[in-house]
Amino acid sequence: MPEPAERSSRRSFLQTCALAGLGLVGANGLLQGQISGLGALGSADPDPEVPNEQIARILKELFGDRPINKGHISLDMPAVAEDGRIVPVIIESELPMTPAHYVKAVHLIVDHNPDPHLAAYHLTPALGSVALQTRIKMKRTTWVRAILETSTGEVWAAYAHVNVSLNGCG
Amino acid sequence: MTVGDARIRIPDRIARGDLIIVNAIVVHPMDTGFFRTAEGQPIPAYFIKEVVVTYGDEQVARFEWTSGVSKDPIVSFTLTADKEAPLTMVWSDSKGGVYRQSVAIAFAAA
Numbered sequence: 001m002p003e004p005a006e007r008s009s010r011r012s013f014l015q016t017c018a019l020a021g022l023g024l025v026g027a028n029g030l031l032q033g034q035i036s037g038l039g040a041l042g043s044a045d046p047d048p049e050v051p052n053e054q055i056a057r058i059l060k061e062l063f064g065d066r067p068i069n070k071g072h073i074s075l076d077m078p079a080v081a082e083d084g085r086i087v088p089v090i091i092e093s094e095l096p097m098t099p100a101h102y103v104k105a106v107h108l109i110v111d112h113n114p115d116p117h118l119a120a121y122h123l124t125p126a127l128g129s130v131a132l133q134t135r136i137k138m139k140r141t142t143w144v145r146a147i148l149e150t151s152t153g154e155v156w157a158a159y160a161h162v163n164v165s166l167n168g169c170g
Numbered sequence: 171m172t173v174g175d176a177r178i179r180i181p182d183r184i185a186r187g188d189l190i191i192v193n194a195i196v197v198h199p200m201d202t203g204f205f206r207t208a209e210g211q212p213i214p215a216y217f218i219k220e221v222v223v224t225y226g227d228e229q230v231a232r233f234e235w236t237s238g239v240s241k242d243p244i245v246s247f248t249l250t251a252d253k254e255a256p257l258t259m260v261w262s263d264s265k266g267g268v269y270r271q272s273v274a275i276a277f278a279a280a
Contacts, residue, residue, distance in 0.1 A: 086240045110238065114204065118238035121247075126230040128189045128250035135240040137202070169202055169238070 048143035048159050051111050058117050059147075062107055066155045068147060073106070073130075075146035075158035084138040084168025091146045093130035093156070097123070103130050105149045112142035114169055138162060139169035171197045174269035178259060183278040184251045193246045196261045196269055202237040218243055220262045225275070226255030251275050
């Protein structure tokens with residue numbers, strides 16, 4: 001069920017990728033590319049765009065106006081998922097799990113799934129570390145977001161782009 | 171295997187203070203509500219909504235799931251084994267089903 005908004009966001013995503021390939025878009029965009037020159041090539045990896053209102057609403061409800069920056073969390077998923085019914089997910093973070101400062105939640109969001117906010121993991125210091133594994137369903141090729149929130153209110157994200165061969169959502 | 175059968179796997183030998191990996195699986199169809207039977211009848215949504223993990227008297231984790239988690243859902247996480255106590259998981263589904271499994275965390279003799 002492609003909507004015009006989705007098509008246009010894919011187009012702009014492709015444009016962003018093309019620019020990134022030319023080294024024009026660094027972590028902070030064009031300016032950084034000009035200042036740091038070749039150094040920007042290593043970070044030419046833009047965040048995925050928010051593809052539609054639904055994802056924007058989910059992010060707003062979870063994190064308000066806090067910035068969502070990359071770092072302190074890893075999201076390991078296959079680049080190509082042959083079977084969208086069973087796609088492995090590994091989420092890890094090196095952040096401390098102490099009563100004073102711990103990861104209190106990890107949210108898993110699959111942009112183009114029928115129910116994008118797929119899972120929320122509420123954690124406590126008793127776990128000792130953040131190392132979660134599960135298996136999920138994916139409808140089609142899309143970005144997946146793993147976003148954590150700490151007990152002190154920090155928000156950190158990791159993204160994975162997964163190509164889905166067989167629709168796992170019906 | 172019937173719906174709600176569950177298993178929790180922990181290491182065989184645990185010493186006090188170990189960071190252990192806990193693996194858990196529950197048998198469940200995790201129906202999305204988007205599929206139909208071969209006869210064309212819609213299959214209603216039926217999935218695990220919540221998992222609560224308790225270690226001794228302490229709730230150490232709670233997971234909120236949707237039907238986007240795969241059939242027979244697995245989850246793994248870590249736990250600091252700092253006391254001899256039962257580790258209990260309770261899975262609750264969208265039709266009111268509640269499934270419980272428990273393992274004893276005990277320390278190996280030195």
